[in-house]
Amino acid sequence: MSSDDDSKIEVNITDGVIKTVGAVSTAISNYVPLISSITNLIIEIISINETAQYNKKICSALLDRADIAHAAMKSLNRRKQENEENFKRQDYYNAFKRFETVLQKIRDFAADITNLQGYRKFVMATEVKDTFIKLTSEFDTAMKDLHFNMTLANDEQSKLDNISLKEDLNDMAEFLLKIDGGITDHNKKIDAILQEVLLIKLQVQSNSNQNESIPFLTGQIQATQIPPNEFEEPIRREGDRRGTKEPFVVRKLFRKTLEVACKPIKFQKDLDSQKFKMQLAILGILGEAPNVLKFYGISYIDNYSVMVSEWAELGNLKEVYEKFDIPWCKKVQLSLDICRGIAFLNSVNIFHHDIRCENIMITRTLDPKLTNFDYARMVTGKTTDISEHLTIVHWLAPEKMTPGGVKDGGYTHQSEIFSFGMLLWELCYEKIPYKDMNYEVIINFVLNGGREKLFISQEKLPNDKEIQKELMSIITKTVKYVKPDEYHGLLPNKSLDLNEPILPDCEEISFDTGIFNEIEKIMPLEEGIRLHMTENAENRKLAWECFIANAELGNPIAKYWQGYYLWQGFNGNKDLVTAKKLFKEAADDGIADAQFRYAFTLTDEAKTSKEKKKELLIYLRSAANKGCTNAESTIGEAYLKGSLGFRQDKILGIKYLKLAALKGNIKALELLKAENAK
Known part of the structure; x- marks a missing residue:
């Protein structure tokens, strides 16, 4: 979904909630930032659902909760008078903060499970199921605490949730079973490859600032x-x-x-x-x-x-199908292997941007190899204007055909998969899609929902017909395009009258501000972290209170900071046992720094327990893969010395250390200097 579409969502939701709340007396001003934050979280969850790569049914179940949250916010706005007493209560304000935290967790979980790299953060499928159940339970509790009655029908929804979980997790297990052998080698190097790609990107950035460049650290790419x-x-x-x-x-x-x-x-x-x-x-x-x-x-x-x-003996796949007819059973294997290549790129955060048969080289043993990375870029990289793609328009996704091109971020995994679907069509029928149309006709045709025809040819082998049906089904799914006016629950622009005067049920209401102001606001976590960084004793006291308050509301980042204060004794009292417990809770919620800290607490136990050693490595790797600098430095040193259960691999160790050093880690820089001096 493009950034233009994001803005449409924001207008529809924000205008319907924040704009009218903003017209209310300052009596509920403490709630306005919370409502704004919740609204933005809803927008993000919708956006994640629209661009979901995997586990789409689970994500859709989470989106149902976002829809309910949106409806609850609108109802709250309409019923301000009825909620007057609630707005004055401390427990109601705290419940609102908990609701915000739950939505943050749902957003982060949805972002993880809907992309391949994020999904790999979960050790087992049971972790996905357990996390889903935990989050939906927390959501339902938060709704009740706020007296929001728009809950899902529990029995029916529970049934639907279980179906979504089962189907998605089974599909993912089957996908990984087929794909894993192709996107990782026998040493499971995919994480290391991702680190190397990120290292190159960081080196380029450092080289652009000559004052900070360290020759042996950056150097020529x-x-x-x-x-x-x-x-x-x-x-x-x-x-x-x-x-x-x-x-x-x-x-x-x-x-x-x-x-x-x-x-x-x-x-x-x-x-x-x-x-x-x-x-x-x-x-x-x-x-x-x-x-x-x-x-x-x-x-x-x-x-x-x-x-x-x-050297690919047979040339590219287009040349192969022009010289030979490819049997249907072989087309299936080629399709799977090409999918492996795309999945591998996705796992290391790279989009190819030019998926078509001409960019698939074929070896003597009929193994397909992706090539021609002229348009390839990191997932977060800028996309390109359509004018650069006129020669490949036959395979382009509709969002890449928008006149004038699309804005940054307009190319998504769906765009890549759409092109893969068109490649499958090309492979099935052994010809270029829309071959007899010029590019302008193709663009108009595709943007208006047109697609190449699918048909089952008459083949002699008994299984060929079934194979064709399966391939046709895959193509149909991959080339589906959601038009902007089909987004979940949204109306065409200008459908609502959002101009003044405000409707009667949204008119300004006055509250007793004196009573309301007795509520103790909870300091935003970001402010607490800022106060901690000042290293001032009084500020750190305020930061400690902020961390406790937000941790009690279930915020995992606050739990990490509370644990960190207890570990270091910044609050005047060391409590390593409680700190470890808090690190574990935050780590299991996916906080990278907490994963590193928790792994550190297991060091002594890991010396005598294989289970604890395994646990340490799992949390440490997860932290490093999420970009935790201390974890990168620790793993780099472990590879360098062959410690902590890592095999000795100086080359890989230096790469991890460079990643950490380029982000300012002093320990990593010292180790690299020592290694360079040898």
Whole structure:
């Protein structure tokens, strides 16, 4: 969903709630920030649901709660007079804060389970189920505490929730069973690859600020340089040169045994581009995946600078289907392997942006390999204007066809999957989609809901018809497009009259502000953290009170800070047992710093207990994968020394240490300096 669509949601919800509440007397001013925060959380949950990659039914069940919260906020606004006494009560205010915390947890949980990398934070599917049940229970309790009567029909909803959980978790288990063998190698390096990609990004950022650059830490980002003398001419055979004009892609022997493709770099200026160097460096990492074409480096051959990649004997998938008919059973295997490649990229936060048969290379053993990463970028990277995509419009998702392009963030996982669906169509029927249409006709056709025709061909083999039906079903799901006027529960723009005068049930109401002001406001957690950073004794006392108050309302970040104060004795009293308990609770709610701290508390127990050692590693890895700098530094040192149960791997250890050092971790920087001095 594009940022334009986000703004439509915000107008519909915010205008209906915050705008009218803002017209009320300052008597309920303490509630306005809370209502605003809750409204924004609802918007975020809706947005997550719209862009969900996986576990969509579970996310939809969470969205039902967001809808109820939205309706409750609107009802509260309409019934301000009836709620006058409630607004004056401390317990009601505290309940509102708890409601905000529950919605924050729901938002974070939904964000995790709906993308592959986030889902991997959960060790087992039972953790997803337990967390879902816990959050929905907390939501129902919060609704009751606020006297909101718009609850879901418990028995029926519980039944629907169980169905959603069962179906989604079964689908995810089946997906991971099929996919896992293709997106991780036997050493399960996917997390390490993600760290390497992030390291390159951080190095580029650090290099842009020369005053802070540390030569051995940052340095030049570039691909491996391969000396020309490492290549030999192979025995000539048909297909050794590819392309329609010079410079051609040529086959060479690399290090006597490896067949490689040497693709000329047309513009010498590209070699000096930091963006191009970063792209090549990342390509070298991505080649660790079985379904991504392996990139070896760059060299200088036949008067050209060249990119050296593995040789795919049969060329690209488009060339293959133009020369041969591909059996339906083989199309299924190709589809699964291509899906593995896309899932791998998704796992390391990269979108390909150009999924089509021409960008799938096929080896001698019919293994597909994703290639041509010209448009690829990190998930958070800027998307591009449609003018850059006119040659690939046949595979583009509708949101990428918007006249004038889309704003930053407009390309989502759905966009990638839509292109994958069009690739499947191309593979099934062995031709380019919308082949006889020009790009303007294609854009109009697709934006208005048009799609290529699906039909079952008459085949001789008995299973072919069933295979085709399955593939057609997948294509139908992948190319579905939700138009802006079809978003969940929203009306077309300008449907509501939001202009003055305010309707009678929204008119301004005066409360007894003297009584209301007796309520003790709870300091926002962010303010408590800011006070802690001042290192002033009085401020830290206020921060401690803030952490306790927010922790009592169930806020996991506040629990972490409360535990941290008890661990360090900042409140004047050390209590390591309670601190450990709080770290564990916050860690299980996904707080990275808490996961690191809890792992640290297990160090002594891990020396004598295999279970505690395993638990320590799980929490430590999870913290590092979420970007916790201390965890990255600790894992880096562990790999460097072969301690804490990690195998010794100095190369990987240095990469983790660099990640931490580039974010200012002093311990990591010292270890790197010592290692560099050897």
